[in-house]
Amino acid sequence: MIKKIDHIGITVSSLEKILPFYIDIMKLELLHIEEVESEGVRIAFIAAGETKIELLEPINEESAVARYIRKYGEGMHHIAFAVNSIEERIEEINEKGIKMISSQPKTGAGGAAIAFMHPQSTGRVLVELCERKE
Numbered sequence: 001m002i003k004k005i006d007h008i009g010i011t012v013s014s015l016e017k018i019l020p021f022y023i024d025i026m027k028l029e030l031l032h033i034e035e036v037e038s039e040g041v042r043i044a045f046i047a048a049g050e051t052k053i054e055l056l057e058p059i060n061e062e063s064a065v066a067r068y069i070r071k072y073g074e075g076m077h078h079i080a081f082a083v084n085s086i087e088e089r090i091e092e093i094n095e096k097g098i099k100m101i102s103s104q105p106k107t108g109a110g111g112a113a114i115a116f117m118h119p120q121s122t123g124r125v126l127v128e129l130c131e132r133k134e
Helices: 015-025 064-072 086-095
Strands: 002-011 029-036 041-048 051-058 075-083 113-117 127-131
Touching: 002 064, 002 127, 015 029, 015 041, 015 051, 051 064, 064 075, 086 113, 086 127
Parallel strands: 002 051, 075 127
Antiparallel strands: 002 075, 029 041, 041 051, 113 127
16 A cells, blocks of 8 residues: 655755755755665655655766666656555556566665666656655
């Protein structure tokens, strides 16, 4: 079951350059910054009501985010939905013929279990499932 929108992912070339927009201009709260070395990104989480904004900065040129920015530029990357049981949701989604990028969840920012649906199956939107331990 989908609980809510967990976060909206936005690719950026530089957290340092874009954070003042979200913090000083938009008056949103920076929650924390962390590096997910396995994905080659540095992530800033910003509170926007019940939803978070996840700014994704590549830390190396081989990361998926770096490749994405080279191909499409900075901007909207994905929408993440919070779920109760990610394994059950992946199974349901597979049964309905939706293509997953990965058939098993992996660990993302903040220790969340995450899995992405392929944009070819979702109307060209990269959709993430996200299960956080409460």
